[in-house]
Amino acid sequence: MKRKKPAPPGPRLAGLTLAVVWAYLVLVAWLTTESTYSFSSATALASLYALFAAALVTGGRAVGCFGTTGRPFAALMVGLTLGWHWREQTRIPGTGATLWTDEGMMAWLPIVGILGTAFYLLETATAQRGGAKRTAMRSFAICAVTSAVFFVFLAGTFFATNTARWHLIRHNQMIGTLAFHLFATPVAKIESVDWSTHPSGLPIGQPPWVRDPIESSDPRPPDIVFLMIDTLRADALAALGGDPEWMPRLNRLAGEATLFTDVEANAPWTQPSVASFFTGLLPEEHGVISISHRLTTSAVTLAESLQARGYETAAFVANGVIVNAESGFQRGFDVFEYVVDPPAAYARADRVSREVSSWLAERSAGVARAAQPVAPLFLYVHYLDPHVPYLSSGPAAQDTASLTIEDAARYYRHELRFLDAQLARLLATLDAALPGPRALLLTSDHGEELGEHDGLGHSQSLYSEVLDIPAILQVRGSVAKAPEDSLGARLEGRDFFDLLLRLGSGEIADVAVWAATVDRTSRIASLHFEKDPGRSALVHYLLRPYRARIYGRMIERHGWRYIWSAFGPTDELYDLAADPLERDNVADVHRDRVESMRAALDRSPPYRTQLVPLEISSEALESLRQLGYIR
Numbered sequence: 001m002k003r004k005k006p007a008p009p010g011p012r013l014a015g016l017t018l019a020v021v022w023a024y025l026v027l028v029a030w031l032t033t034e035s036t037y038s039f040s041s042a043t044a045l046a047s048l049y050a051l052f053a054a055a056l057v058t059g060g061r062a063v064g065c066f067g068t069t070g071r072p073f074a075a076l077m078v079g080l081t082l083g084w085h086w087r088e089q090t091r092i093p094g095t096g097a098t099l100w101t102d103e104g105m106m107a108w109l110p111i112v113g114i115l116g117t118a119f120y121l122l123e124t125a126t127a128q129r130g131g132a133k134r135t136a137m138r139s140f141a142i143c144a145v146t147s148a149v150f151f152v153f154l155a156g157t158f159f160a161t162n163t164a165r166w167h168l169i170r171h172n173q174m175i176g177t178l179a180f181h182l183f184a185t186p187v188a189k190i191e192s193v194d195w196s197t198h199p200s201g202l203p204i205g206q207p208p209w210v211r212d213p214i215e216s217s218d219p220r221p222p223d224i225v226f227l228m229i230d231t232l233r234a235d236a237l238a239a240l241g242g243d244p245e246w247m248p249r250l251n252r253l254a255g256e257a258t259l260f261t262d263v264e265a266n267a268p269w270t271q272p273s274v275a276s277f278f279t280g281l282l283p284e285e286h287g288v289i290s291i292s293h294r295l296t297t298s299a300v301t302l303a304e305s306l307q308a309r310g311y312e313t314a315a316f317v318a319n320g321v322i323v324n325a326e327s328g329f330q331r332g333f334d335v336f337e338y339v340v341d342p343p344a345a346y347a348r349a350d351r352v353s354r355e356v357s358s359w360l361a362e363r364s365a366g367v368a369r370a371a372q373p374v375a376p377l378f379l380y381v382h383y384l385d386p387h388v389p390y391l392s393s394g395p396a397a398q399d400t401a402s403l404t405i406e407d408a409a410r411y412y413r414h415e416l417r418f419l420d421a422q423l424a425r426l427l428a429t430l431d432a433a434l435p436g437p438r439a440l441l442l443t444s445d446h447g448e449e450l451g452e453h454d455g456l457g458h459s460q461s462l463y464s465e466v467l468d469i470p471a472i473l474q475v476r477g478s479v480a481k482a483p484e485d486s487l488g489a490r491l492e493g494r495d496f497f498d499l500l501l502r503l504g505s506g507e508i509a510d511v512a513v514w515a516a517t518v519d520r521t522s523r524i525a526s527l528h529f530e531k532d533p534g535r536s537a538l539v540h541y542l543l544r545p546y547r548a549r550i551y552g553r554m555i556e557r558h559g560w561r562y563i564w565s566a567f568g569p570t571d572e573l574y575d576l577a578a579d580p581l582e583r584d585n586v587a588d589v590h591r592d593r594v595e596s597m598r599a600a601l602d603r604s605p606p607y608r609t610q611l612v613p614l615e616i617s618s619e620a621l622e623s624l625r626q627l628g629y630i631r
Contacts (some may be wrong), residue, residue, distance in 0.1 A: 263443070265493045271290070278295075389628075561574045
C-alpha cells in the first residue's frame, strides 16, 4: 500500500500565519477598549479583521515570491502594518503613551521584529514549493478577491447600524480611520452646515434680569468670591466618592457649607465652560466655542452686571491663555490680572494665593484709610492646578507625552493635595480681609478623564468624568439662608450665573428654594474642538481624524445620557441607572428614545449666535501645547 505523502509545509504555515495575524488584530482591538460590544457588532468586526488579515497575508506572500528581494520587503510590509495597528490601538488619546511602553515609537519594534521575522521564515519555507510566478499570481488573485470583499464588508459595517459604525471608527483605529476617509462626511463640513441651518441673532434666551439690573434690597450687598478650580473632578471630594485624604480642607468646607451634588458643566473644557458660568448661556449662545472665537458682544457678563450694581470687580487668573482679555473675559472687571510664573507652563496655586492675598491686603489698607463707605467686592480667582503639566509633582510628571493612565492618576491626586493646602491659606486670608456678609462659590469648569473611556485629559469627549463637577456655596452674614448639607438639584454650570447675581441683588432668601426652582429635567453640553490648528493639522486629520476635529453634543434627561458626534456621525445612549460608567451603548436598542432626545437636543438652544473670530498668536499656541490642549 502506497504511503501518503505528507502535505507540504506551505499551506499549513500560511493557514497558521493567517490565524495568528487575525487573532492578533482582534485581540488588540478587543482588549484596548472599555466599551461593551454587542454580539452583532463583535461578529461584524471580527469578520472584517479576518478579511483584512487574509488580504495582508496573501498580499505579502505574493510580494515574497520575488526571491530574496521580495521576501524582506514583504516581511517589512506585514510587520509595519501590524506595528501600526498596535501603535494606534494602544495609544492613549491626548498623549504619546501606549500600553506597551512609555515611548510610543518603541512599541513598533517588537511587533515589526517578531511578526516580520515570522513572515520571512514562512516565505523561506514555502519558496521551493511550485514556481514563483504561479504562486505569486495565485496569491495576488486571492489578495485581490479578499481585499474587494473586505472593502464591501467595510462599507456594509459602516452603514449597517449606528453602534457597529461607532465601534468601527472609534475603537478600531486602523481600519476605522480607513472607513472614515472612504465613507464619512468631514466633521468640519457637518459642523458648518449644522451651524448655518440654525437661526442666529440676538441672544433671545438670555435671562431678562441681565438687561434690567435689579436694585439690591440690602443697604450694602455682600462680597462675592468665585473660586474656579480648573480640571477638578467631582469625585475629588469625599462626599462625591473621593478619598478623604486627597483634599481634607476642601472636604471640611463642603461639610460646613452647602454642597451641590449633581452639577454638570456645559462644556468639557475651560473656555466655553467658563463663558457659560460668566453669562448664563450655552456655548452656542455666547459664541466662545473654541480657542479661535471670542465672546459675543450681545452677551452681558456676571462682572458687568455686578459692576453696574456698584460692585468693585477683580479677577486673578492662572489660565490666562484661555480665560483672557482677547476672548472677552475681562469685560466688567476693574482689575484683571494674569498670574504667571515663567518659564513654568502656569502659575501654581501657591503663587496665585500670594498674589490674591497681597492685593487683598493693599485693598484692606485702602479701605481703612477711606472716609467713605467701601463698595462690595466681586472677586474671581482661577486656579489651574490640577491641570497638566503637573507642576508640583516633579519633572517626570511634566513629560505629558509619555504619561500612562496610572501615572496621570497618581500625579493628579498629588496635585489635589498640593492645591488643598493653598486653598486653606486663601480661605483664611478671605476670612480676615472680608469680614462682612459674604457669598463664596467654589466650583470647577470641567472634570478630567483618567482612563474611564480609554483616554486621558478633557476637550475630547462628553462623558460624566469630564462633565460632572463639584460646587460648594458658603454664605455668611445676612446674604441668604443656606443649608449646611447637600442639595441634589440637577444643575448646570450656567445656573450659577443666576445664583450669584441674585445673591448680589439680595433676591434669594433661601438657597434650597432657589435650587428646587432651577432643578433641570434636561441638561445640555457641547464640544467644538480642533486639536491641532497648526502646520501638522493635515497629518493629524489623515492618521487620527477621531481627535483632529471634534464636534459633539450631549443631553442628559430622565436617567439617560445621549451623545451625538459628528464623527461618523454616531449616536451613543446610556442607561445611567443600569450603566453608570457609560460602557454599554444601547442606541440601536432604543431608537425611539434616541430620536426623541436628538430632537430635544436640536431644539436647544433655539438660536446660535454670530461667531466672532479671534486670531491666535504663535506664543498662545505654544502655551496651549504646554497645557495639552493642542498637539
